[in-house]
Amino acid sequence: MTLGTRIFTWICGRYVGSDGFGNRYYQSRRMRRYGREKRWVLFKGTPEASKIPPEWHAWLHHMTEKPLTEQASRAPAWQRPHLPNLSGTPLAYLPSGHDLKRGQRARATGDYEPWTPD
Template sequence: MSTIDLFLTRLTSRKIGRDEAGNTYYESRRPDPVYGRTRRTVALAKGLDSSIVPPEWHAWLHHTTEAPLAGPRHAWQKPHQPNLTGTPGAWRPKGHDYAGGQRRVTGGDYEAWTPGG
Protein backbone atom coordinates (compact mmCIF):
# COMPACT_ATOMS: atom_id res chain seq x y z
CA MET A 1 0.00 0.00 0.00
CA SER A 2 1.45 3.35 -0.97
CA THR A 3 1.99 6.11 1.57
CA ILE A 4 -0.87 8.17 0.12
CA ASP A 5 -3.24 5.18 0.15
CA LEU A 6 -2.31 4.42 3.74
CA PHE A 7 -2.88 8.05 4.74
CA LEU A 8 -6.32 8.15 3.06
CA THR A 9 -7.26 4.78 4.54
CA ARG A 10 -6.37 5.95 8.05
CA LEU A 11 -8.32 9.15 7.46
CA THR A 12 -11.55 7.51 6.22
CA SER A 13 -11.46 4.13 7.99
CA ARG A 14 -11.20 2.63 11.42
CA LYS A 15 -8.59 0.10 12.44
CA ILE A 16 -10.04 -3.35 13.11
CA GLY A 17 -6.95 -5.28 14.12
CA ARG A 18 -3.61 -6.86 13.33
CA ASP A 19 -2.57 -10.42 12.64
CA GLU A 20 0.53 -12.32 13.73
CA ALA A 21 2.36 -11.35 10.51
CA GLY A 22 1.95 -7.63 11.31
CA ASN A 23 -0.69 -6.85 8.67
CA THR A 24 -3.17 -4.14 9.70
CA TYR A 25 -6.85 -4.35 8.75
CA TYR A 26 -9.21 -1.41 8.21
CA GLU A 27 -12.94 -0.93 7.58
CA SER A 28 -14.44 2.22 6.12
CA ARG A 29 -16.61 4.32 8.41
CA ARG A 30 -19.45 4.65 5.88
CA PRO A 31 -20.90 2.11 3.44
CA ASP A 32 -19.85 2.32 -0.18
CA PRO A 33 -22.68 4.02 -2.14
CA VAL A 34 -22.45 1.52 -5.00
CA TYR A 35 -22.22 -1.75 -3.08
CA GLY A 36 -24.09 -0.72 0.05
CA ARG A 37 -21.52 -2.20 2.41
CA THR A 38 -18.29 -1.06 4.03
CA ARG A 39 -14.97 -1.34 2.27
CA ARG A 40 -12.42 -3.55 3.98
CA THR A 41 -8.70 -3.20 3.29
CA VAL A 42 -5.39 -4.49 4.52
CA ALA A 43 -2.04 -2.74 4.88
CA LEU A 44 0.50 -5.50 4.32
CA ALA A 45 3.42 -5.47 6.74
CA LYS A 46 6.02 -6.14 4.06
CA GLY A 47 6.05 -6.53 0.32
CA LEU A 48 3.11 -6.90 -2.03
CA ASP A 49 2.43 -10.63 -1.61
CA SER A 50 -1.15 -10.88 -0.42
CA SER A 51 -0.85 -14.62 0.20
CA ILE A 52 0.50 -13.75 3.66
CA VAL A 53 -3.06 -12.86 4.74
CA PRO A 54 -4.22 -15.74 6.99
CA PRO A 55 -7.55 -17.47 6.26
CA GLU A 56 -9.41 -15.99 9.24
CA TRP A 57 -8.71 -12.47 8.00
CA HIS A 58 -9.23 -13.43 4.35
CA ALA A 59 -12.80 -14.45 5.17
CA TRP A 60 -13.40 -11.11 6.87
CA LEU A 61 -11.87 -9.09 4.00
CA HIS A 62 -14.22 -10.73 1.50
CA HIS A 63 -17.34 -10.20 3.67
CA THR A 64 -17.72 -13.94 4.27
CA THR A 65 -17.84 -13.32 8.03
CA GLU A 66 -18.86 -10.27 10.02
CA ALA A 67 -15.87 -10.52 12.35
CA PRO A 68 -12.43 -12.07 11.90
CA LEU A 69 -12.52 -15.73 12.84
CA ALA A 70 -11.05 -16.17 16.28
CA GLY A 71 -10.81 -18.91 18.79
CA PRO A 72 -8.52 -21.69 19.84
CA ARG A 73 -6.53 -23.44 17.17
CA HIS A 74 -7.10 -27.17 16.95
CA ALA A 75 -4.21 -29.63 17.10
CA TRP A 76 -4.85 -30.66 13.49
CA GLN A 77 -4.64 -27.09 12.14
CA LYS A 78 -1.34 -26.12 10.58
CA PRO A 79 0.02 -22.59 10.89
CA HIS A 80 -0.60 -20.36 7.87
CA GLN A 81 2.07 -20.31 5.17
CA PRO A 82 2.26 -17.86 2.28
CA ASN A 83 2.39 -19.16 -1.28
CA LEU A 84 5.83 -20.74 -1.74
CA THR A 85 5.67 -21.10 -5.52
CA GLY A 86 8.94 -20.00 -7.10
CA THR A 87 10.88 -20.20 -3.85
CA PRO A 88 13.28 -22.88 -2.60
CA GLY A 89 10.54 -24.02 -0.20
CA ALA A 90 8.14 -24.94 -3.03
CA TRP A 91 6.99 -28.56 -3.33
CA ARG A 92 8.73 -30.50 -6.08
CA PRO A 93 7.66 -34.01 -7.03
CA LYS A 94 10.09 -36.85 -7.62
CA GLY A 95 11.68 -36.46 -11.03
CA HIS A 96 11.64 -32.66 -10.99
CA ASP A 97 14.84 -31.14 -12.40
CA TYR A 98 15.59 -29.42 -9.10
CA ALA A 99 15.03 -32.65 -7.16
CA GLY A 100 17.54 -34.77 -9.07
CA GLY A 101 15.72 -35.11 -12.41
CA GLN A 102 15.25 -38.90 -12.20
CA ARG A 103 11.76 -40.26 -12.61
CA ARG A 104 10.48 -43.72 -13.32
CA VAL A 105 9.83 -44.66 -16.93
CA THR A 106 6.18 -44.93 -17.93
CA GLY A 107 4.55 -46.73 -20.85
CA GLY A 108 3.27 -43.50 -22.37
CA ASP A 109 6.67 -41.78 -22.60
CA TYR A 110 7.21 -39.67 -25.68
CA GLU A 111 9.49 -40.95 -28.39
CA ALA A 112 10.94 -38.33 -30.70
CA TRP A 113 10.17 -38.68 -34.40
CA THR A 114 13.09 -39.17 -36.72
CA PRO A 115 12.84 -38.88 -40.50
CA GLY A 116 12.89 -42.21 -42.35
CA GLY A 117 12.75 -44.25 -39.21
Protein backbone atom coordinates in the same frame (compact mmCIF):
# COMPACT_ATOMS: atom_id res chain seq x y z
CA MET B 1 2.02 0.57 0.26
CA THR B 2 1.88 3.99 -1.30
CA LEU B 3 1.78 7.36 0.40
CA GLY B 4 -1.82 7.83 -0.76
CA THR B 5 -2.91 4.58 0.88
CA ARG B 6 -1.26 5.57 4.14
CA ILE B 7 -2.95 8.99 4.14
CA PHE B 8 -6.35 7.46 3.26
CA THR B 9 -5.94 4.90 6.07
CA TRP B 10 -4.92 7.57 8.56
CA ILE B 11 -7.89 9.83 7.69
CA CYS B 12 -10.67 7.34 6.95
CA GLY B 13 -9.61 4.04 8.51
CA ARG B 14 -10.35 2.37 11.81
CA TYR B 15 -7.89 -0.33 12.90
CA VAL B 16 -9.54 -3.74 13.37
CA GLY B 17 -6.62 -6.08 13.99
CA SER B 18 -3.59 -7.87 12.61
CA ASP B 19 -2.60 -11.42 11.74
CA GLY B 20 0.46 -13.58 12.36
CA PHE B 21 2.16 -12.30 9.19
CA GLY B 22 2.07 -8.69 10.43
CA ASN B 23 -0.66 -7.56 8.01
CA ARG B 24 -2.96 -4.87 9.45
CA TYR B 25 -6.70 -4.75 8.71
CA TYR B 26 -8.88 -1.64 8.57
CA GLN B 27 -12.45 -0.62 7.88
CA SER B 28 -13.91 2.75 7.02
CA ARG B 29 -15.19 4.94 9.85
CA ARG B 30 -18.22 6.56 8.25
CA MET B 31 -18.33 5.91 4.53
CA ARG B 32 -20.94 3.38 3.53
CA ARG B 33 -20.63 1.74 0.17
CA TYR B 34 -23.65 -0.24 -0.98
CA GLY B 35 -24.88 -0.40 2.59
CA ARG B 36 -21.65 -1.68 4.14
CA GLU B 37 -18.29 -0.31 5.20
CA LYS B 38 -15.16 -0.57 3.12
CA ARG B 39 -12.53 -3.03 4.39
CA TRP B 40 -8.88 -3.28 3.39
CA VAL B 41 -5.52 -4.68 4.40
CA LEU B 42 -2.08 -3.10 4.63
CA PHE B 43 0.43 -5.84 3.90
CA LYS B 44 3.68 -6.18 5.75
CA GLY B 45 6.32 -6.56 3.07
CA THR B 46 5.37 -7.48 -0.47
CA PRO B 47 1.63 -7.25 -1.20
CA GLU B 48 0.57 -10.84 -1.89
CA ALA B 49 -3.08 -11.88 -1.58
CA SER B 50 -2.19 -15.42 -0.52
CA LYS B 51 -0.65 -13.98 2.68
CA ILE B 52 -4.17 -13.38 4.04
CA PRO B 53 -5.26 -16.20 6.40
CA PRO B 54 -8.77 -17.67 5.91
CA GLU B 55 -10.21 -16.06 9.06
CA TRP B 56 -9.31 -12.60 7.77
CA HIS B 57 -10.26 -13.40 4.16
CA ALA B 58 -13.83 -14.12 5.32
CA TRP B 59 -13.98 -10.78 7.13
CA LEU B 60 -12.48 -8.80 4.23
CA HIS B 61 -15.10 -10.15 1.83
CA HIS B 62 -18.03 -9.43 4.20
CA MET B 63 -18.74 -13.13 4.86
CA THR B 64 -18.58 -12.48 8.60
CA GLU B 65 -19.13 -9.40 10.74
CA LYS B 66 -16.06 -10.06 12.89
CA PRO B 67 -12.78 -11.78 12.03
CA LEU B 68 -12.75 -15.48 12.91
CA THR B 69 -9.54 -15.23 14.93
CA GLU B 70 -11.08 -16.89 18.00
CA GLN B 71 -12.15 -19.94 16.01
CA ALA B 72 -8.74 -20.10 14.33
CA SER B 73 -7.01 -20.17 17.72
CA ARG B 74 -9.13 -23.22 18.66
CA ALA B 75 -8.14 -25.10 15.50
CA PRO B 76 -7.56 -28.85 15.87
CA ALA B 77 -3.99 -30.03 16.43
CA TRP B 78 -3.90 -31.79 13.04
CA GLN B 79 -4.69 -28.58 11.14
CA ARG B 80 -1.62 -26.95 9.62
CA PRO B 81 -1.03 -23.20 9.97
CA HIS B 82 -1.73 -21.02 6.94
CA LEU B 83 1.14 -20.52 4.50
CA PRO B 84 1.22 -18.05 1.62
CA ASN B 85 1.85 -19.26 -1.92
CA LEU B 86 5.53 -20.18 -2.08
CA SER B 87 5.75 -20.80 -5.84
CA GLY B 88 8.72 -19.06 -7.38
CA THR B 89 10.54 -18.75 -4.07
CA PRO B 90 13.43 -20.83 -2.69
CA LEU B 91 10.90 -22.47 -0.31
CA ALA B 92 8.69 -23.78 -3.14
CA TYR B 93 7.90 -27.50 -3.16
CA LEU B 94 10.05 -29.48 -5.57
CA PRO B 95 9.41 -33.21 -5.91
CA SER B 96 12.29 -35.66 -5.86
CA GLY B 97 13.92 -35.84 -9.26
CA HIS B 98 13.16 -32.21 -10.13
CA ASP B 99 15.93 -30.55 -12.19
CA LEU B 100 16.28 -27.67 -9.71
CA LYS B 101 16.70 -30.16 -6.88
CA ARG B 102 19.50 -31.91 -8.82
CA GLY B 103 17.93 -35.25 -8.20
CA GLN B 104 17.41 -38.34 -10.28
CA ARG B 105 13.99 -39.66 -11.04
CA ALA B 106 13.34 -43.16 -9.76
CA ARG B 107 13.64 -45.77 -12.48
CA ALA B 108 10.35 -46.87 -13.97
CA THR B 109 9.02 -50.28 -13.04
CA GLY B 110 8.90 -53.17 -15.50
CA ASP B 111 5.34 -52.39 -16.65
CA TYR B 112 6.50 -49.24 -18.45
CA GLU B 113 7.36 -49.37 -22.13
CA PRO B 114 8.35 -46.16 -23.86
CA TRP B 115 6.55 -45.41 -27.10
CA THR B 116 8.71 -45.29 -30.20
CA PRO B 117 7.40 -44.14 -33.56
CA ASP B 118 7.55 -46.63 -36.44
